[in-house]
Amino acid sequence: MSQAADAHDAPTSTGIDHKKLIMWLFLASDCMFFGTLISTHLLYRKLYPTGFTDAEGHQHFIQNLFNIELTSFSTFILLMSSFLMALAVSAMHKGEIKSFRRNVLGVIFFGLIFLGCQVFEFTHFYHQGLTIQNSVLGSTFYVLTGTHGTHVAIGVLWLVLLYFYSFTGKLGGHMGALDVEVAGLYWHFVDIVWIIIFTAVYLVEYLGPSGIWGSGLPVITK
Amino acid sequence: MSEAAPSQDFLAEEVRRYHHFITLALWLAAITGAEIVLIFLPIPPMAVLTVLSLMSAGKFFAVILWFMHLIYDKKLLFWLFLTGLLLAFATFAAMIALFGVERIDTKWFA
Numbered sequence: 001m002s003q004a005a006d007a008h009d010a011p012t013s014t015g016i017d018h019k020k021l022i023m024w025l026f027l028a029s030d031c032m033f034f035g036t037l038i039s040t041h042l043l044y045r046k047l048y049p050t051g052f053t054d055a056e057g058h059q060h061f062i063q064n065l066f067n068i069e070l071t072s073f074s075t076f077i078l079l080m081s082s083f084l085m086a087l088a089v090s091a092m093h094k095g096e097i098k099s100f101r102r103n104v105l106g107v108i109f110f111g112l113i114f115l116g117c118q119v120f121e122f123t124h125f126y127h128q129g130l131t132i133q134n135s136v137l138g139s140t141f142y143v144l145t146g147t148h149g150t151h152v153a154i155g156v157l158w159l160v161l162l163y164f165y166s167f168t169g170k171l172g173g174h175m176g177a178l179d180v181e182v183a184g185l186y187w188h189f190v191d192i193v194w195i196i197i198f199t200a201v202y203l204v205e206y207l208g209p210s211g212i213w214g215s216g217l218p219v220i221t222k
Numbered sequence: 223m224s225e226a227a228p229s230q231d232f233l234a235e236e237v238r239r240y241h242h243f244i245t246l247a248l249w250l251a252a253i254t255g256a257e258i259v260l261i262f263l264p265i266p267p268m269a270v271l272t273v274l275s276l277m278s279a280g281k282f283f284a285v286i287l288w289f290m291h292l293i294y295d296k297k298l299l300f301w302l303f304l305t306g307l308l309l310a311f312a313t314f315a316a317m318i319a320l321f322g323v324e325r326i327d328t329k330w331f332a
Contacts, residue, residue: 024299028306035310039317083247086289188290199278207267
């Protein structure tokens, strides 16, 4: 692996800065957290294949509820925000603070668009009758995507703080670049989790005429 | 702590990475577009699911290797993250095995 740009090893026993090591440990643990949430959603999706029942007792199919155009748009936005974050980290390594600010502003903007799309989606689903309480699908879907959305919101807040902190003149040199890199790692992680959610939760609903969940247990009707 | 100016080698490496990032961003956009097209093609669902899974895994590892610098960083970080990832996948596999439809007592639903 090329380490030409990593001009020097950190003065630690591992040669890795402690902040970076701790962030990677956190991300590894967060992997398990999201792994459990995604598994739970998929399992219950299989057990309850026909979707949910609204307050009036009407049966709904989730395939009719999803808006693939909106979700694809927000996925694209999050991927591009990850690209801008990589540029922001690169700019900090080169000591180009203005370039860093421009790119971070772009990441914040894209992050806010993603959150806006999610709020719109949740509102739409709620008005269509899917709530966190009325079905297992609603519970697992909102908990999974809501947890991811909370991660995005925390990331946006973190980047806003970094942006304003950069005007104090204290965000410079190796330690400043490390702070930005750690924030970048978090942001990229949020992106990779969405890559999995996009496929496992959204795209699979469109496979075949009634999705791939057609052979689950029958839904109990009162 | 004294801060030395970035060396020429360091800057050259950053420029090289910059081009990698642009190439990767274009690939990620293209793969995402292909995923969306794929779900509407008249192909057996399980085949599409397999391809979608491979595409997602490709995007996932591309981001962690290049955007998250794992390909440039110490290998320890890669193994550290992979451990968490494998545990997550093992949890997924265990849940599927333990709580799959075939293992549920359907009489409970009657």
